[in-house]
Amino acid sequence: MARSADAHDEWWRHAVIYQVYPRSFADADGDGIGDLAGVRQHLRHLAELGVDALWFSPWYASPQADAGYDVADYRRIDPAFGDLAEAEALIAEAHALGLRIIVDIVPNHVSDQHAWFKEAVAAAPGAEARDLFWFRPGRGPDGELPPNTWQSVFGGPAWTRVTHPDGSPGEWYLHLFAPEQPDLNWNNPKVREEHEDVLRFWFDRGADGVRIDSATMPAKDPSLPEFAPDATPPDHPYIDRDDVHSIYRSWRAIASGYEPARALIGEVWLADPDRFARYLRSDEMHTAFNFDYLNSPWDPSALRTVIQDTLDAHAGVGAAPTWVLSNHDVTRHVTRYGRADTSYGHALRQHGTPTDLVLGTRRARAALLLALALPGAHYLYQGEELGLWEVEDIPAHLRQDPIFHRTAGQDVGRDGCRVPLPWSGEEPPFGFSPTTTAGRTTAPTWLPQPTAWAGHTVQDQQADPDSMLTFYRGALAARRRHASSLRGDSFRWLDADPRVLAFQRGPGFVCVANLSTAEQPLPPHSDILVGSATGTPSRDTVAPDTTVWLRTD
Ligand code: NOJ
Numbered sequence: 001m002a003r004s005a006d007a008h009d010e011w012w013r014h015a016v017i018y019q020v021y022p023r024s025f026a027d028a029d030g031d032g033i034g035d036l037a038g039v040r041q042h043l044r045h046l047a048e049l050g051v052d053a054l055w056f057s058p059w060y061a062s063p064q065a066d067a068g069y070d071v072a073d074y075r076r077i078d079p080a081f082g083d084l085a086e087a088e089a090l091i092a093e094a095h096a097l098g099l100r101i102i103v104d105i106v107p108n109h110v111s112d113q114h115a116w117f118k119e120a121v122a123a124a125p126g127a128e129a130r131d132l133f134w135f136r137p138g139r140g141p142d143g144e145l146p147p148n149t150w151q152s153v154f155g156g157p158a159w160t161r162v163t164h165p166d167g168s169p170g171e172w173y174l175h176l177f178a179p180e181q182p183d184l185n186w187n188n189p190k191v192r193e194e195h196e197d198v199l200r201f202w203f204d205r206g207a208d209g210v211r212i213d214s215a216t217m218p219a220k221d222p223s224l225p226e227f228a229p230d231a232t233p234p235d236h237p238y239i240d241r242d243d244v245h246s247i248y249r250s251w252r253a254i255a256s257g258y259e260p261a262r263a264l265i266g267e268v269w270l271a272d273p274d275r276f277a278r279y280l281r282s283d284e285m286h287t288a289f290n291f292d293y294l295n296s297p298w299d300p301s302a303l304r305t306v307i308q309d310t311l312d313a314h315a316g317v318g319a320a321p322t323w324v325l326s327n328h329d330v331t332r333h334v335t336r337y338g339r340a341d342t343s344y345g346h347a348l349r350q351h352g353t354p355t356d357l358v359l360g361t362r363r364a365r366a367a368l369l370l371a372l373a374l375p376g377a378h379y380l381y382q383g384e385e386l387g388l389w390e391v392e393d394i395p396a397h398l399r400q401d402p403i404f405h406r407t408a409g410q411d412v413g414r415d416g417c418r419v420p421l422p423w424s425g426e427e428p429p430f431g432f433s434p435t436t437t438a439g440r441t442t443a444p445t446w447l448p449q450p451t452a453w454a455g456h457t458v459q460d461q462q463a464d465p466d467s468m469l470t471f472y473r474g475a476l477a478a479r480r481r482h483a484s485s486l487r488g489d490s491f492r493w494l495d496a497d498p499r500v501l502a503f504q505r506g507p508g509f510v511c512v513a514n515l516s517t518a519e520q521p522l523p524p525h526s527d528i529l530v531g532s533a534t535g536t537p538s539r540d541t542v543a544p545d546t547t548v549w550l551r552t553d
Pocket of ligand 1: 329
């Protein structure tokens with residue numbers, strides 16, 4: 001396996017990791033859905049971009065009720081994406097290009113088409129097969145009410161009732177997400193053994209790490225109690241219970257048993273930085289996504305606070321921070337940063353509000369250089385290197401996200417950030433799917449692409465020195481060039497106007513981000529290493545919504 005010289009270092013501490021959302025990356029077979037052969041065709045794009053690792057959203061066999069986060073079989077690849085041999089070939093080819101691979105593991109739930117759940121539904125109440133999930137009798141005279149009033153994250157009740165073979169109503173099962181995603185009972189040792197085996201399965205196939213989905217949720221209070229809407233951990237029956245940590249301690253032991261050690265990366269949405277940091281203790285996960293940073297508005301004081309809180313929380317446990325601006329669940333940040341309210345919250349997708357994409361793009365460029373200069377690892381979501389914006393005008397009948405359907409459209413859902421990538425050409429499918437000689441695709445893309453993406457394709461952007469793609473490549477190359485300053489923990493805020501974030505990383509390296517509306521003076525420096533605005537940067541000042549990296553001697 002070809003690897004860079006530092007193959008055995010703790011790469012997760014400083015890597016730039018690119019999230020591949022397989023459905024929307026590239027479609028080689030023309031069914032309108034991305035696939036692993038499509039990824040293989042474009043691996044060079046990722047290597048040339050300059051990232052260190054690829055995280056794949058789930059590629060396993062799945063009915064796709066939640067775009068693959070409903071796993072029916074972890075040891076098979078979904079036929080829409082390819083097969084196991086294709087995944088193994090992809091891993092080998094990525095490794096040969098120096099790219100590490102992270103696969104997604106979803107411990108909280110499986111698909112309702114998973115063999116275990118089918119067996120559980122077919123079994124009688126009280127059977128061993130049902131104990132792998134949370135089956136309970138209903139309340140009310142005929143059990144017609146769910147066992148409690150818990151609500152699904154996706155809207156509606158968190159319980160669905162099953163029927164007996166004769167059609168009569170039976171028990172209810174818990175699903176914190178869609179009904180097609182029954183929650184597993186982690187108190188049952190078989191659930192633990194199976195997931196540990198799944199980890200080994202993918203580590204044995206060369207996966208360099210796992211991203212752990214909904215990592216705060218698998219452990220439940222077995223009495224399934226009602227709880228107040230403002231309940232917070234540790235007094236919450238399923239968010240961040242103290243007993244969830246034993247799962248990750250076992251996983252860490254498995255990951256550490258490999259040579260080189262494999263990485264555990266958690267999806268940990270928690271407001272309390274101290275509770276968050278508990279997942280990063282030295283015998284648990286290596287890193288976790290920093291959603292406070294993603295949620296933060298483009299505001300100097302809010303960003304300063306979140307950066308400092310992040311550094312403090314991680315320093316306490318000796319873990320490396322992560323910086324993330326977009327993923328497959330949130331509004332793309334070019335759009336967020338172009339609005340009057342630049343923060344993000346699940347309840348606040350703000351579709352339809354006025355958006356200045358030119359401003360959002362300028363800020364997104366500044367935000368990249370700011371984040372790449374902070375200590376820790378950086379996550380990119382596919383398409384941000386093209387400056388793609390949220391697609392807000394997908395017709396209701398083409399929307400796929402269960403959030404949209406389960407909230408009757410009140411929450412528009414996540415389809416707008418999942419639209420297939422534009423690779424080339426002047427009109428949809430923009431090279432995402434192959435075209436016939438008549439210029440037609442064999443099937444429409446699974447979500448429609450905006451015609452306004454003409455001019456934003458990879459092909460267009462790679463020839464344009466001012467494009468987002470050229471900027472991302474340059475920024476990632478600069479991060480590698482200045483690795484001696486940017487790796488490690490060294491970080492010191494510099495005195496500056498309160499609307500400017502200025503900090504030093506290592507001797508001779510300074511980052512200055514101007515979030516004010518006026519030009520701001522630069523601190524003394526000998527060279528401007530890279531800047532986020534197009535055109536030649538001024539020697540003495542930094543423009544509004546612009547970040548520069550400086551050499552100071
Ligand atoms: C978090 C994932 O990122 C999201 O896409 C998914 O719907 C939920 N977990 C449930 O698996």
